[in-house]
Amino acid sequence: DTAVSQTPKYLVTQMGNDKSIKCEQNLGHDTMYWYKQDSKKFLKIMFSYNNKELIINETVPNRFSPKSPDKAHLNLHINSLELGDSAVYFCASSQVAGAPEQYFGPGTRLTVT
Amino acid sequence: KQEVTQIPAALSVPEGENLVLNCSFTDSAIYNLQWFRQDPGKGLTSLLLIQSSQREQTSGRLNASLDKSSGRSTLYIAASQPGDSATYLCAVNQAGTALIFGKGTTLSVSS
Numbered sequence: 001d002t003a004v005s006q007t008p009k010y011l012v013t014q015m016g017n018d019k020s021i022k023c024e025q026n027l028g029h030d031t032m033y034w035y036k037q038d039s040k041k042f043l044k045i046m047f048s049y050n051n052k053e054l055i056i057n058e059t060v061p062n063r064f065s066p067k068s069p070d071k072a073h074l075n076l077h078i079n080s081l082e083l084g085d086s087a088v089y090f091c092a093s094s095q096v097a098g099a100p101e102q103y104f105g106p107g108t109r110l111t112v113t
Numbered sequence: 114k115q116e117v118t119q120i121p122a123a124l125s126v127p128e129g130e131n132l133v134l135n136c137s138f139t140d141s142a143i144y145n146l147q148w149f150r151q152d153p154g155k156g157l158t159s160l161l162l163i164q165s166s167q168r169e170q171t172s173g174r175l176n177a178s179l180d181k182s183s184g185r186s187t188l189y190i191a192a193s194q195p196g197d198s199a200t201y202l203c204a205v206n207q208a209g210t211a212l213i214f215g216k217g218t219t220l221s222v223s224s
Contacts, residue, residue: 033211035211035212040216041151041200041216041217042214042216043202043204043212043214044214045211045212045213048211056211090156090157092212100144100145100162100164100206101147101159101162102147102159102212103159104149104156104157104159105156106155106156107155107156109154
């Protein structure tokens with residue numbers, strides 16, 4: 001059983017489109033995260049939700065809107081996609097906010113053409 | 114603002130060598146430090162987690178140390194193998210929230 005899963009694994013789309021990436025964790029964790037890994041492989045936090053509530057929102061364009069329908073899911077919706085949004089997006093979870101260990105999903109490679 | 118730096122950015126070694134990867138962070142007020150491995154096109158695998166109160170952690174051929182006061186951590190890999198080739202990421206957990214990552218060290222071990 002995959003602990004943290006993401007769909008899709010690959011996403012190719014054109015500029016201006018709206019797309020969503022889904023994340024689910026079956027670990028019973030309270031906290032979930034979205035990270036972005038850019039073309040230079042640098043990983044940076046975007047958002048964090050604790051029990052469906054937003055607790056971290058880094059400087060991310062408001063075209064990015066996370067949604068947490070329940071504490072096992074944290075989806076990322078992106079409006080009006082731009083070339084610079086091309087990256088690998090990783091979902092992660094931890095037992096509670098600030099718990100020592102975070103578990104990462106396999107990543108979603110988004111390519112905007 | 115916390116910054117994490119990893120040196121070197123890339124490293125190539127022949128099989129069998131022992132090696133050290135370095136990680137430094139600017140703010141010593143951390144909860145813990147994690148070392149991850151990332152294979153090309155794959156996700157992150159947690160290797161070792163060191164709590165702020167600990168000095169080191171060991172798992173097999175890997176040993177990670179933490180000197181919080183000087184803002185440094187090292188990952189020691191003994192008797193390197195081609196299968197160790199990957200990017201190694203250091204991340205600190207500060208204020209009990211999200212991880213702050215370094216840019217990684219890409220390791221290549223030749224047979």
